[in-house]
Each structure stands twice: as C-alpha cells, then as structure tokens.
Amino acid sequence: MSSHAPLYDLVSRPRRLRTNPAMRRFAAENRVHPEELILPAFVKEGISKPVEIQSMPGVVQHTVDSLKQAAAEAVELGLGGIMLFGIPETRDAVGSASLEEDGILNHAIAQVRAEVGDDIVVMSDLCLDEFTDHGHCGVLDDDGVVDNDETLRIYAEMGVAQAQAGAHMVGPSGMMDGQVGVIRAALDSAGSQDVSVLAYSAKYNSAFYGPFREAVDSALTGDRKTYQMDPSNRREALHELQLDLDEGADMVMVKPAMSYLDILRDVAEVSPVPVSAYQISGEYAMIEAAAGNGWIDRDAAVKESVLSIKRAGANSILTYYAAELARWYRQDNGN
Numbered sequence: 619m620s621s622h623a624p625l626y627d628l629v630s631r632p633r634r635l636r637t638n639p640a641m642r643r644f645a646a647e648n649r650v651h652p653e654e655l656i657l658p659a660f661v662k663e664g665i666s667k668p669v670e671i672q673s674m675p676g677v678v679q680h681t682v683d684s685l686k687q688a689a690a691e692a693v694e695l696g697l698g699g700i701m702l703f704g705i706p707e708t709r710d711a712v713g714s715a716s717l718e719e720d721g722i723l724n725h726a727i728a729q730v731r732a733e734v735g736d737d738i739v740v741m742s743d744l745c746l747d748e749f750t751d752h753g754h755c756g757v758l759d760d761d762g763v764v765d766n767d768e769t770l771r772i773y774a775e776m777g778v779a780q781a782q783a784g785a786h787m788v789g790p791s792g793m794m795d796g797q798v799g800v801i802r803a804a805l806d807s808a809g810s811q812d813v814s815v816l817a818y819s820a821k822y823n824s825a826f827y828g829p830f831r832e833a834v835d836s837a838l839t840g841d842r843k844t845y846q847m848d849p850s851n852r853r854e855a856l857h858e859l860q861l862d863l864d865e866g867a868d869m870v871m872v873k874p875a876m877s878y879l880d881i882l883r884d885v886a887e888v889s890p891v892p893v894s895a896y897q898i899s900g901e902y903a904m905i906e907a908a909a910g911n912g913w914i915d916r917d918a919a920v921k922e923s924v925l926s927i928k929r930a931g932a933n934s935i936l937t938y939y940a941a942e943l944a945r946w947y948r949q950d951n952g953n
C-alpha cells in the first residue's frame with residue numbers, strides 16, 4: 619500500500635528533469651552539431667575502386683573520385699571540415715612524394731577544393747609517416763633516430779605544397795619540436811598567411827592507433843615513443859599547448875580522445891584558441907567490434923562516445939562517425 623506520508627523530507631529530486639524525452643532534451647547541457655565535426659578521409663594512389671579497411675568496418679581507402687563524392691556529401695550534411703590523409707604508391711626514406719605537386723595527397727587536396735570550394739574547411743595531415751618507407755613521422759639520422767630538425771625542413775616544404783594545392787588548414791601531426799613555428803614561417807613567406815594551422819599539440823603514443831596503420835598501409839616497425847607523448851603525462855600537455863600557441867597555432871588538438879578526456883578538459887580550460895579532439899581509429903574499432911558481437915548498442919555507444927568528448931570541452935571533433943552522426947542529427951531535428 620502506498621502512502622503519501624514521506625519517509626524523508628526530500629527537497630531535491632533530480633529525477634524531475636528526466637521524466638520524459640522533451641524534459642530531458644530541454645535539460646540537456648551538451649549536444650553535438652554537425653558543424654563541429656570533422657571527417658578524416660583516406661585517399662590511395664593507384665586504385666580504381668574504394669578498398670575496405672578490415673579493422674575499421676565501414677571506412678575505406680578512397681579513390682580520388684570517391685573522395686570527391688565523400689567531400690561533396692560532407693558539405694551537404696553540413697560538416698565543419700574534412701581531414702585528408704594520402705597513401706602513395708611509392709615510398710622512400712625521405713618521403714619525397716609528400717612534396718610533389720601531383721603526389722597523392724597534394725593532388726587530392728586540389729581535387730577536393732575544386733569540388734567543394736569554400737563550403738567546408740579542407741584540412742590535410744602534415745606528416746611523413748604515410749610517405750616514408752620506414753613508416754616514421756620524420757627522416758632518420760645515421761643511428762636510425764628520427765631527426766627533429768631535418769624533418770622540420772621537409773615539414774616546412776610540405777606545408778607550402780599543401781597550401782598551394784588548396785588546403786585551408788594544415789594539421790602537423792608528427793610531434794616534432796618546433797613544427798608549428800617552422801610551418802607558420804614557411805607559409806607566411808610563401809604568401810599563404812591565411813592558411814591556418816591545426817596543431818596536434820597533445821598527441822600521445824597510443825596503442826589505439828593500431829587500425830590506422832592498416833588504413834594507411836603503414837610500414838612502421840618499432841614505435842614512436844621518442845616523439846609522441848608518454849601516456850602517463852598530464853602536465854606536459856600544457857607545455858606542448860603553450861609552445862604551439864607561442865609558435866602561432868590557430869587551433870590545437872588533443873589525441874586520442876576517449877582515454878585522454880582529462881587532458882582534453884585541462885587544455886580546454888586554459889586554451890585561448892579553439893580546441894579539437896580526435897576520436898581515433900582504435901576508438902572506432904573498439905565500438906564496432908563490441909557492437910558487431912552484440913555486446914553493446916552500437917548507435918547509442920557512438921552518440922555517447924562523441925557526446926563525452928564534447929562534454930570534456932572539445933570545440934570540434936574529428937571522428938570517423940562524422941557523416942553518420944550528421945545524418946542522425948538531421949533525422950532527429952537536432953536532438
């Protein structure tokens with residue numbers, strides 16, 4: 619028998635704001651808008667149709683044509699940006715194909731810009747790992763160690779080549795010291811003052827990049843521990859942020875996202891420029907694998923994962939789910 623005599627004088631009942639969908643929507647503190655999403659996309663040289671990436675079900679290595687279609691769709695869906703990664707047919711020790719005007723990435727940037735104009739922000743990965751035969755993000759010295767300053771020389775030229783191809787924004791992801799500064803200076807002296815730099819400021823050495831290696835047919839043996847950040851470090855992210863700001867970063871990024879939400883929050887609290895976060899390949903693969911086994915509700919997990927990144931403080935999010943999220947957003951009228 620229910621009694622209306624209270625057991626206890628309950629003043630606050632947070633459940634009141636959860637009583638029905640309209641109330642929950644009204645009380646929601648965060649939502650993700652398509653304009654905040656950036657679609658990472660892979661384009662491979664020398665293929666005639668898109669190639670599936672086994673460890674990232676639903677993601678492909680594009681042909682230039684299918685990439686252009688994906689970019690047009692990204693515009694149509696109202697996404698904020700598209701981040702391009704190139705996979706060349708031939709690689710060498712210094713990543714020469716990254717500088718060639720008709721190298722796959724520079725060619726793809728030009729083709730995508732011709733397709734989308736200024737209707738979406740066209741971004742390009744500025745790193746050597748896709749272009750080197752050893753798979754490292756820079757060139758190696760005689761001892762086989764990644765040579766910071768020699769790598770910077772190439773990054774500066776890559777930045778100029780990508781800007782000339784039409785990139786609105788370049789994304790240096792190699793974690794070389796000084797990369798933002800040299801790229802900024804090179805862009806400025808080449809007359810590309812208005813091309814912006816999205817700095818991968820706090821990029822950690824993560825096991826969750828695994829599927830990306832398949833996505834770009836990476837040749838890497840060994841690891842990136844001498845240049846990417848140690849996952850145990852928190853304070854260091856603020857140092858990297860400060861350096862990138864001093865060097866002229868227009869936006870900064872934390873990567874990966876989900877295992878680093880504390881870092882994202884730290885950076886978001888102090889950064890005077892917009893903060894981006896990258897939900898990387900392994901984060902995507904984990905959701906897909908668990909959902910594929912029927913262990914989690916895929917769509918709910920996707921939405922929750924991206925919302926958690928927004929809630930932690932990201933102004934924009936790179937995610938392989940960008941197009942799908944935008945389609946859902948449209949269906950649900952933004953809820």
Ligand code: PBG
Nearest residue numbers: 745747791826827830898899900
């Ligand atoms: C380096 C780069 C990587 C990713 C983006 N840029 C690979 C790495 O640092 O090992 C990973 C993205 C992902 O895992 O989705 N060019």
